[in-house]
Amino acid sequence: MTKEEILAALRQVEDPDLKKDLVTLNMVENIQIEGDTVSFDVVLTTPACPLKNQIQQACIDAVHQYAAPHAMVTVNMTSHVTSRRKEAETMLKGVKNIIAVGSGKGGVGKSTVAVNLAIALARSGAKVGLIDADIYGPSVPIMFGMVNEHPSGYEKEGKTYLYPFEKYGIKLLSIGFFVDQSKALIWRGPMASMALRQLFTDADWGELDYMVIDLPPGTGDIPLTLIQDFPLTGAVIVSTPQEVAIADVRKAADMFRNDKINIPVLGLVENMAWFVPPDMPDKKYFIFGKSGCSTFAASLNIPLLGQIPVVGEIADSGDAGMPVTAGEPSPVTEAFMQLAAKVAQQAAISNTIKEIMTGGSKPAKN
16 A cells, blocks of 8 residues: 555545545545555544544545555544634634524524533534623523623733633633623613623633624624624524514524625524423424424525424523533433534535635635
8 A cells, every 4th residue: 555545545535515525625634554554634624523424434435445455444533623714813813713693583592502502512622612792681691600700801911801711611701791680781782882892802712613602682783793893604593483583583694694794604593493291202392383494494595503402401401500511411412412513514614615715725724
């Protein structure tokens, strides 16, 4: 065996998402050959890749078929998260991907999805941050059991920087850490936008693969300001299945896709998709309707990223300060892990398409 023969064999393995072979995408590294044994690294675009096992087996099969039928093949699956952000950008310079989680209306579980998505991405091996930008209804302090907590900071060149909290494997900040949550927050749009901007620019976030933003519901000043000020990788929209919620989701999708904003919509999450009785875990009741989100996602030509059921453990765990994905494995935890894999997958596809459109030939490696 030679390295050239191994590379030739791996040119037969196509990344299912990017539709190019692994060698062309520069995803094969560190080929080592010793006798009848060969090993190499396959560098994926995210540690949360849902097709990891499929790609690994395809590499082994390709080496056996095209290079050495009896070789002992070891494929080390690693990752380097891609980014479309440019090195010259100074705001959140160490953050590779900013993913906004939004909704057309309140009450659809947007914050629950954002929190558990962030934790699930971290559990997959990524470095993750979370900003609770839902300024009039911040829920992160409650969901993380940190209602009375206040972040510390440090001085640098005459400016105060905040240390984000770290819990359940992610870094996090919320406007709720700076206000009295027992009282109504009476701020006009510009004041609220300025306060939120400081969570981004005046905090020491360090190096992150993904920054998840829990946006306020709707299409008002605050979400518009945030998505225009910071270069987003894409948006994830949350809805429940009933028609009244989907009608509002269409407005949120239109906001992101507006010509002046032009943020990719990575997909739709159907929350409260069905009810599962505790004593009948195999039974599903579609109490808010069925197929509404899948039909709507198809009409917009975006993926349905995941379906989250209605189960008591989601609400109970959030109220107890320990989001369900931070706890023991369960069908709900698995649903959020699959959601994280799909979101990471769509972000990587979007980044690669952008790289190709701007003249690059391979995924950006920042």
